[in-house]
Amino acid sequence: MFEGLLDFLRSTGVALFDWRQLVMMIIACVLLYLALVKEFEPLLLIPIAFGMLLSNLFGSAIFKDATDTEAAGLFRYFFLLDEIGILPPLIFMGVGAMTDFGPLIANPKSLLLGAGAQLGIFITFIGAILLGFNAQEAGSIAIIGGADGPTAILTTTRMAKHILPAVAVAAYSYMALVPVIQPPVMKALTTAEERKIVMKQLRPVTKREKILFPIISTIVVALIVPDAIPLVGMLMLGNLFKESGLTNRLSDTASNALCNIVTIMLGLAVGASAKAETFLTLQTIEIIILGVIAFAVGSAGGVLLAKFMNLFLKGDNKINPLIGSAGVSAVPMAARVSQMVGQKENPKNFLLMHAMGPNVAGVIGSAVAAGVMLSLFSR
Amino acid sequence: MNILERLKDPAVLGQMGFAERLGAALVTAVIGMLVCMVALAAIMYCIKLMHAVMGRKQPAAETPVPAAPAPSVPQPELADGLSGIATPCAGSVKALNAAVGAVVRAGDVLLLMESGGSVFQFPAPADGTVEKLCVAEGDSVEASQVLVILKDKEGEANV
Numbered sequence: 001m002f003e004g005l006l007d008f009l010r011s012t013g014v015a016l017f018d019w020r021q022l023v024m025m026i027i028a029c030v031l032l033y034l035a036l037v038k039e040f041e042p043l044l045l046i047p048i049a050f051g052m053l054l055s056n057l058f059g060s061a062i063f064k065d066a067t068d069t070e071a072a073g074l075f076r077y078f079f080l081l082d083e084i085g086i087l088p089p090l091i092f093m094g095v096g097a098m099t100d101f102g103p104l105i106a107n108p109k110s111l112l113l114g115a116g117a118q119l120g121i122f123i124t125f126i127g128a129i130l131l132g133f134n135a136q137e138a139g140s141i142a143i144i145g146g147a148d149g150p151t152a153i154l155t156t157t158r159m160a161k162h163i164l165p166a167v168a169v170a171a172y173s174y175m176a177l178v179p180v181i182q183p184p185v186m187k188a189l190t191t192a193e194e195r196k197i198v199m200k201q202l203r204p205v206t207k208r209e210k211i212l213f214p215i216i217s218t219i220v221v222a223l224i225v226p227d228a229i230p231l232v233g234m235l236m237l238g239n240l241f242k243e244s245g246l247t248n249r250l251s252d253t254a255s256n257a258l259c260n261i262v263t264i265m266l267g268l269a270v271g272a273s274a275k276a277e278t279f280l281t282l283q284t285i286e287i288i289i290l291g292v293i294a295f296a297v298g299s300a301g302g303v304l305l306a307k308f309m310n311l312f313l314k315g316d317n318k319i320n321p322l323i324g325s326a327g328v329s330a331v332p333m334a335a336r337v338s339q340m341v342g343q344k345e346n347p348k349n350f351l352l353m354h355a356m357g358p359n360v361a362g363v364i365g366s367a368v369a370a371g372v373m374l375s376l377f378s379r
Numbered sequence: 380m381n382i383l384e385r386l387k388d389p390a391v392l393g394q395m396g397f398a399e400r401l402g403a404a405l406v407t408a409v410i411g412m413l414v415c416m417v418a419l420a421a422i423m424y425c426i427k428l429m430h431a432v433m434g435r436k437q438p439a440a441e442t443p444v445p446a447a448p449a450p451s452v453p454q455p456e457l458a459d460g461l462s463g464i465a466t467p468c469a470g471s472v473k474a475l476n477a478a479v480g481a482v483v484r485a486g487d488v489l490l491l492m493e494s495g496g497s498v499f500q501f502p503a504p505a506d507g508t509v510e511k512l513c514v515a516e517g518d519s520v521e522a523s524q525v526l527v528i529l530k531d532k533e534g535e536a537n538v
Contacts, residue, residue, distance in 0.1 A: 105430075108423040115412075115419040122408035129404040130397070134389035138404075201467065212429055217422045224418040339499055347486060347502040350467040352494070361419060368418045372411045377387050 013058035020276035021056045027279075028053035028271070031169065040176035044149060047267025048168060051075060055272035063272040078269035082157055087266040088150035089234040094259025095150075095363065096214070096238025097251045099331065103356040105209050106202035109309065109319065110327075114361025116305030117327030118369045120145030120298025124290050125373075131286055136160045139373035141287050144171045145294025146366025147178070147330035151231060153270060155370045158378050165274030166284040170291035178333045181292065182325050183341050185299045190321045194307070195345040197320040199354045207243070214239040221368060227378070228371025232364060295328065302327035302358060319354075326355040329362030382406055461510055463525035464501055470494030471519045472526070481509045489527050492520070506532045 009015055028049045035045035055063040055075060063079070066072035081087050104110050121142045128138035140156035144167060152171040156164045174181065187195075214236035221232045241251035302324030310318050322342045326334040338355035385391045386403040395403070457463055473491040477483060483503045490501040511528040514520060 105426055108426040111419040111423040111426075112416070115415040118415045119412065122411045125411070126401070126404040126408055129386070129392075129400050134392050135386045135407075136389070206433065208433060209426075209429060213426065216425045216429065220421045220425055221418055224421065225414060336499075343500070343502070348504055350499075352499060353468050364422070365415055365419055368415050369411060372414050376383060376407060376410075379387065 011059065016058040018058065018276075020280055021058060023280060024056035024274065024276050025053055028056065028274075034173070034176075038176075041172050043263060044172045044267055045176075047264050048165075048172065048271035051268035051271025052165070052274045053271075054268075055274070056276070063275075073272075075269055075272035078265040079273055082153065082266055082269050083161070085154065085158070085230060087262050087269075088154035088157075089230045090262045091150040091259055091266065092231050092367075093234040093238035093241075093254045094256075094262070095331075096235040096240075097242045097255035097259075099235075099239055099242075099360050099363070100356070101213050101239060101360055102205045102210060103202055103353050104360050105205045105213055107354065107357045110323075110357030111361045111364075112309065113302050113306055113319075113324045113327040113358035114329075114363075114365040115327075115368075116324065117298045117302035117329075117358070117362055118146065118365045119301025120294040120296070120328065121366070121369045123297045123301075124294035127293060128286075128290055131290070133283075133286075134160075135377045136379065137163055139377050140164075140167055141290050142294060143167075143366065143370050143373060144174065144287075144291040145298045145328065146362070146369055147171070147175055147295065147298070147328040147334065148363060148366045149175070150266075151366050151370045153266065154231065155373055158374060161273075162278045163283065163287060165270060165279055166287045167291075168270045169274070170288050174291050174295050175330045175333065178295070178328075178330050179337050179340070181295050182299045182328075182334065182337045185296050186303055186322055186325050186337075186341050189300055189303045190307070192345060194310075194321050195342060196349065197318055198316075198346070198349050199318070199320055199323075199351070200316045202353060207245070210243040211240065214243065217364065221364070221371075225368050225371035225375065227375040228367045231367040231370065235363065235367065298328040299325035299334075302362075320349070320351055323351055323355040323358055327358040327362040327365065329359060329366050331359050331363060332356065334362070335359040383410075457528065460531050462504065462507075462529050462531065463513075464489065464504070464527045464529065465523050465525045466492060466494075466501070466520055467522060468494050469519070469521050472514050472516055473498055475512060475514075475516055477509045477512070477527070479509050479512060483507060483509060483529070490514075492526075501526060503529060505529070508532075 031045055031049035034040040035042045035049060054060060062073040063075045064073045124145050125138050125142035128141045136159035140160045140163060143152045143155045149171050152167055156167045218233050218236040222229050238254045241247045241254055303321045306319045306321040306324035320342060322338045326338045328334055335352055335355035339352040342349045342351040382403045470492045473493045475490055477489045485503055485505045487503045488500045489503055491498055507529045510530040514526050
C-alpha cells in the first residue's frame with residue numbers, strides 16, 4: 001500500500017519540481033498580466049499565455065508527443081493543425097472578411113508604402129544572420145517586422161519551429177506596443193511641415209472595383225510569389241465573401257466564429273510549444289531585440305518612401321509621410337497611430353482613412369515578404 | 380552553389396565568414412525588397428487600369444458606396460464668425476464634451492467619434508464658444524457632416 005502511495009506522490013506536481021518550468025510559469029503569468037491588466041492584444045495573448053502556463057505546469061502532459069501506446073496531449077493536436085499549415089491561412093481569411101480595401105483602391109500609391117515598410121523585415125534579416133542565426137531562423141525572426149501574427153507563425157512553423165513561441169510572443173507584444181514604438185521614429189524622420197500636410201479626400205470606390213480587386217490581386221501575387229498564395233489567396237477569398245454581398249453567411253463565419261475558434265486553438269498551441277529548453281535561451285532575448293528593430297525600421301521605411309515619393313508629387317497629391325509607417329500592417333493600430341501623430345501637429349487633419357490604405361497594403365506586403373523567405377529558405 | 384543556396388544550408392552557413400554572410404544577407408534583402416515592390420506595384424497598376432477602363436465604360440453610372448464622401452450632406456449656412464467642425468468620414472458620435480455656450484480653448488476636445496472600430500477626437504481649431512451642437516451622443520453621422528458650430532473669440536470668420 002505504501003508503494004502505491006509513494007507512486008502517487010511521485011506523480012504530483014510538487015515532486016516534479018523543476019526551476020526552469022517555474023520560470024516558464026512566471027513568464028506565462030507576466031504575459032497574462034500584460035494581457036489582462038495592460039490590455040496588450042488580449043484576444044491573442046490570453047490564449048498564448050494560458051497555453052504556456054498549462055504546458056509548463058509540473059508534470060503537464062498537455063503538449064507531449066504521441067507514443068506507440070498513448071495519444072498525444074490535447075494541445076499537441078492543435079499544434080499539428082498549425083504545423084500542417086491550416087490555422088494561419090484560416091485567420092487570414094477572417095482578416096480578409098474584416099478588411100475594407102476601399103482606401104487602398106482609392107489611392108493605389110498606398111501599395112508602394114506597404115512595400116516600403118517591409119524594409120524592416122529585410123534589414124532585420126541581415127542583422128539576424130550576422131548575429132549567427134541560420135537563414136531559416138533569420139527569415140522567421142525578420143517576419144516579426146511584418147507586424148502580422150499569422151504570417152509570422154506560418155513562416156516560423158515552416159522554417160524554424162523551435163523558435164516559434166519566441167517569435168509569436170515578440171510579434172504580438174510589439175503589435176500591442178505599436179503606439180509606443182512608432183511615434184518617435186515617425187517624428188524623427190519628418191518635419192513639422194510634412195506632418196501638417198493635408199491630403200485630398202479619397203475618391204469614391206465602386207462596388208465593382210471592390211469585387212474585382214481581390215480577384216485581380218490574387219492572380220498578380222500568385223504570378224510573382226507562388227509561396228504567398230496560401231496567405232494572400234485566403235485573405236482575398238475572405239474579402240470576396242465580404243464584398244460580393246452574396247455570401248454574407250460565409251463572410252460572417254469567416255470573420256467571427258471561425259476566426260475566433262482558430263485564434264483560440266492557434267494561441268493555445270503556440271503558447272504550449274514554449275518549453276524551457278528552447279525558450280529560456282539567449283536566442284529568445286536576441287529575437288525580442290531583433291523584433292523591435294524590425295518594427296522600427298519598417299515604420300521608418302514607410303515614412304522615408306513616402307518622403308521620396310513626395311519629391312515627384314505635386315500640390316495636393318502630396319502624401320503626408322506619417323501614413324507611411326502604417327505600411328507595417330498591424331491593422332488598424334498603425335493607422336490610428338498615423339492619425340494620432342498627425343492630429344497632434346494639425347488638429348484639423350484626419351489621416352485615418354488615408355493611413356488605412358498603406359495599412360491594408362502592409363498585410364499583402366508582409367505576406368509577399370513571407371513568400372519570398374519561404375521560397376528562398378524553406379527546406 | 381550560388382550564394383543563396385549556401386546561405387540556405389545551415390551547415391555551409393556555419394563555415395562562411397562574416398563578409399560572406401553579410402554579402403549573402405544583403406543579396407537576400409535586395410531581392411526581397413525588389414519582389415515586394417514589383418508585386419505591390421503590379422497590383423497598383425492593375426487597380427489604375429481597372430479604374431481607367433471602368434471609368435470610361437460607365438461614366439457616373441454606379442452609385443458610390445456609403446463610405447465615400449457624400450457631397451449631398453446638407454451644409455448649414457454659417458454666418459460670419461461661426462465655423463463648423465465637419466467629420467471626414469462616416470461613424471457614430473461617442474461622446475460630447477461640450478455644451479452650448481461653453482467657452483473652449485484651441486485644442487480642447489469637443490467630441491469623440493467612432494469610425495471603423497477606432498475612436499478619434501475632434502478638437503476645437505481655435506478659441507471660442509460653442510454656438511450649436513448639431514448632433515447628439517449616439518447619432519450616426521455621414522462623411523462631411525458638420526458636428527459642432529463654434530463662435531470665434533473675436534467674432535471673426537475662422538474656417
